[in-house]
Amino acid sequence: MADDSAKKNWRPATQLVRGGTNRSNFAETNEGVFMTSGYIYETAEQAQRAFKGEEERFIYSRFSNPTVNMFQDRMKLLEGAESCWATATGMAAVFASLAATVNSGDRLVASKALFGSCDYVCRELLPTFGIETTMVEGTVLDQWRDALSQPTAAVFMETPSNPQMDVIDLPAVAELAHDAGARVVVDNVFATPILQKPLQLGADVVVYSATKHIDGQGRCMGGAVLGTTEFCNDILKPFVRHTGPALSPFNAWVLLKGLETLELRIEAQSNNALELATYLSGLEGVTKVIYPGLASHPQHELAMKQMASGSNLISFELACGDSEDGKEAAFRFQDALELIDISNNLGDTKSLITHPVTTTHQRIEPEERARMGIGESLVRLSVGLEDVDDLKEDIAQALKAV
Numbered sequence: 001m002a003d004d005s006a007k008k009n010w011r012p013a014t015q016l017v018r019g020g021t022n023r024s025n026f027a028e029t030n031e032g033v034f035m036t037s038g039y040i041y042e043t044a045e046q047a048q049r050a051f052k053g054e055e056e057r058f059i060y061s062r063f064s065n066p067t068v069n070m071f072q073d074r075m076k077l078l079e080g081a082e083s084c085w086a087t088a089t090g091m092a093a094v095f096a097s098l099a100a101t102v103n104s105g106d107r108l109v110a111s112k113a114l115f116g117s118c119d120y121v122c123r124e125l126l127p128t129f130g131i132e133t134t135m136v137e138g139t140v141l142d143q144w145r146d147a148l149s150q151p152t153a154a155v156f157m158e159t160p161s162n163p164q165m166d167v168i169d170l171p172a173v174a175e176l177a178h179d180a181g182a183r184v185v186v187d188n189v190f191a192t193p194i195l196q197k198p199l200q201l202g203a204d205v206v207v208y209s210a211t212k213h214i215d216g217q218g219r220c221m222g223g224a225v226l227g228t229t230e231f232c233n234d235i236l237k238p239f240v241r242h243t244g245p246a247l248s249p250f251n252a253w254v255l256l257k258g259l260e261t262l263e264l265r266i267e268a269q270s271n272n273a274l275e276l277a278t279y280l281s282g283l284e285g286v287t288k289v290i291y292p293g294l295a296s297h298p299q300h301e302l303a304m305k306q307m308a309s310g311s312n313l314i315s316f317e318l319a320c321g322d323s324e325d326g327k328e329a330a331f332r333f334q335d336a337l338e339l340i341d342i343s344n345n346l347g348d349t350k351s352l353i354t355h356p357v358t359t360t361h362q363r364i365e366p367e368e369r370a371r372m373g374i375g376e377s378l379v380r381l382s383v384g385l386e387d388v389d390d391l392k393e394d395i396a397q398a399l400k401a402v
């Protein structure tokens with residue numbers, strides 16, 4: 001097997017379809033699915049050489065696998081990173097990148113507005129291993145400056161954040177973090193590698209839940225960690241090889257197929273989202289629309305500097321009737337939708353809506369949620385590939401029903 005796509009100066013759209021493709025001697029058109037846990041050796045001596053690291057080859061699929069390698073290589077080309085490790089889920093990617101970076105006694109500084117499980121890892125799990133965690137308001141540079149005035153091992157953030165779409169100034173935070181000695185890890189799920197390239201904005205490591213837009217069709221879980229060869233080989237590799245968050249070869253193949261259409265999907269879904277966000281802004285019954293692509297977004301200018309577009313995610317608040325609270329309004333609106341599905345997943349070709357207060361963010365204390373700006377009537381919409389006029393009509397009829 002020989003992959004020479006990395007050596008060719010193909011443009012990004014070509015790399016998404018062909019990058020990393022590594023054909024076997026059967027000359028298959030499609031990427032092969034190598035459903036194998038192990039590999040055989042010609043001789044006992046070859047096995048010894050492989051284990052000594054004297055011969056580069058596949059040893060065991062917890063370490064590497066041809067289909068998983070193709071996915072890693074395509075991701076690497078897309079992100080413009082030196083190296084990539086694929087993981088079974090996005091959370092495995094987040095945990096591996098942080099756990100491989102911090103040691104007992106180290107400090108971690110993270111933004112407050114995180115995906116629920118990332119919040120658990122930073123605020124609850126890592127402190128049990130002796131990591132001191134400081135959480136800051138991601139959009140307030142002075143809070144980063146304060147928190148990073150002491151030596152720090154790692155900085156973790158999500159931008160735009162879920163669900164209030166806060167946009168963090170990546171180059172500014174990266175500079176403060178590097179002065180404090182920290183490795184900067186960015187969860188780039190909402191923007192996707194198509195709309196934002198954190199490594200070019202000062203980050204050291206980028207993590208993905210490939211479950212979201214990279215698959216984008218609701219089929220499988222996956223994750224990826226991208227960074228320098230030094231980080232991936234010397235720091236991450238021993239951690240992932242021995243703790244086992246390996247991606248299944250079948251899921252790697254599904255994700256390779258997802259990458260082939262990623263750019264087309266993200267562009268179309270983001271265009272739909274911008275049109276819907278504009279439409280929602282003028283609707284009676286909608287009291288607030290949060291979308292980085294709108295001039296009304298508090299960090300709109302920064303978002304347009306860091307991201308190619310506002311993404312496919314919109315959050316909005318609903319007006320409440322006289323006798324109901326925000327949650328009741330949000331529930332009635334969601335239940336009245338006929339096309340858009342109620343689901344906590346995102347990045348799918350199907351438009352999906354969720355009520356963060358009772359789903360993704362129900363673990364967070366009500367006062368903290370209120371401070372984060374996650375209101376009782378807030379819903380988060382992941383805009384899909386449907387005709388935008390059908391989406392508008394569905395929202396309009398559901399608002400009428402409310």
Ligand SMILES: *Cc1c(COP(=O)(O)O)cnc(C)c1O
Nearest residue numbers: 089090091115187189209211222
């Ligand atoms: C979904 C998600 C994760 C976790 O990914 P899984 O694939 O569900 O493990 C992490 N960060 C963000 C921002 C997410 O949306």
